[in-house]
Amino acid sequence: MTLEHRGMERDHLIEKYEAIEDAARDEVMLAGGCISHHHGVGKLRKKFISRTATPNTFEWQNALKDKIDPKNIFAINNTIPRSEEESAEIAKECEEKFGKQTVPK
Numbered sequence: 001m002t003l004e005h006r007g008m009e010r011d012h013l014i015e016k017y018e019a020i021e022d023a024a025r026d027e028v029m030l031a032g033g034c035i036s037h038h039h040g041v042g043k044l045r046k047k048f049i050s051r052t053a054t055p056n057t058f059e060w061q062n063a064l065k066d067k068i069d070p071k072n073i074f075a076i077n078n079t080i081p082r083s084e085e086e087s088a089e090i091a092k093e094c095e096e097k098f099g100k101q102t103v104p105k
Contacts, residue, residue, distance in 0.1 A: 022098075029052075034052050035048045058080060065080065
């Protein structure tokens with residue numbers, strides 16, 4: 001997604017982009033789509049991952065990540081919420097924006 005930003009104040013560009021991205025992703029998901037992206041799910045889309053992946057998937061990803069990257073050096077904080085606090089923060093944001101829970105519990 002591209003956001004034409006000429007003439008916009010730079011202070012809130014990221015917030016505006018995320019609002020547009022989130023609204024578009026939510027509509028795509030409601031229509032049966034998924035959250036693919038050529039760079040992977042990443043930080044911006046991880047709030048939607050539980051709507052396309054099962055809890056088993058998260059257990060498997062966490063176990064694999066812990067084995068191959070125990071110090072969390074690679075792709076830090078991408079895809080998987082790394083703490084209960086982050087999960088709660090994402091859940092609160094999603095509840096406010098979309099009226100539903102979108103992160104694994």
